[in-house]
Amino acid sequence: MWKDFACKEFLAGQEALSVSRDQVPSIDQVNSSLAGRTGFQAIPVGGYLNPMRFFEALREGKFPTTVTIRGRDSLNFSRQPDIFHDIAGHVPLLMNEKFAEIVKKFGRIWSNIHDLYLSDGSSSSKLRSEIRGITRLFWFTVEFGLIEEAGEIKAYGSGILTSSGELRNALSSKVELCRFNLDSILNRSFTIDKYQRVLYIVDSLDSVTNALTDFEVKLRAGELAHLEDGEPFAESDNFYGLAGSEIVR
């Protein structure tokens, strides 16, 4: 399915990574391939990582990689990330200079949101809204992004590329395909336990880079304080970096 539906940058990265189809790859082997390209490094984690630590790692060019693997009964769809999602799905694009910068920039912006929160005395509801915004942008690009390539729709989001069911769903009439629109994404909640109902198509990876720049402008202007409620629903303050870190307000 990748041959037909993955974007060219993903396929180039996947080929250069040359991970065996027959065995679970070692993180060291993956990292030596990455080191020769973008310098990103996969770091092993045992399971779900709190988002603040996740994005801090991205900022430093480290990609938290789940080292467990899904069961055979979850090949179509896995709610939790696993090594297949992280290595087969994310790492090929981390071999691409432009995409690696995009992912680092997500990490920097997440951290900047906290810095702004600490420096301007803003409320935690503003922080929560801004974090909702950057998380949605990550979701609809890095996780579930589609891209137009020579008139055809291809996938670059890892959540699509590591779920055959999600990939079929993305290309079916069940999904509303929208042109990439930052304001729409920032106010769009998403589902994490069902196939996606709405997906966004970019013209090129540059559109994602530009969207991050636009996001930062809006962030500094204080325009992201009242985004629509909805996913990500985070019950724990940990999600926002309000607990379990040096931020205690």
Ligand SMILES: [Fe+2]
């Ligand atoms: Fe992911």
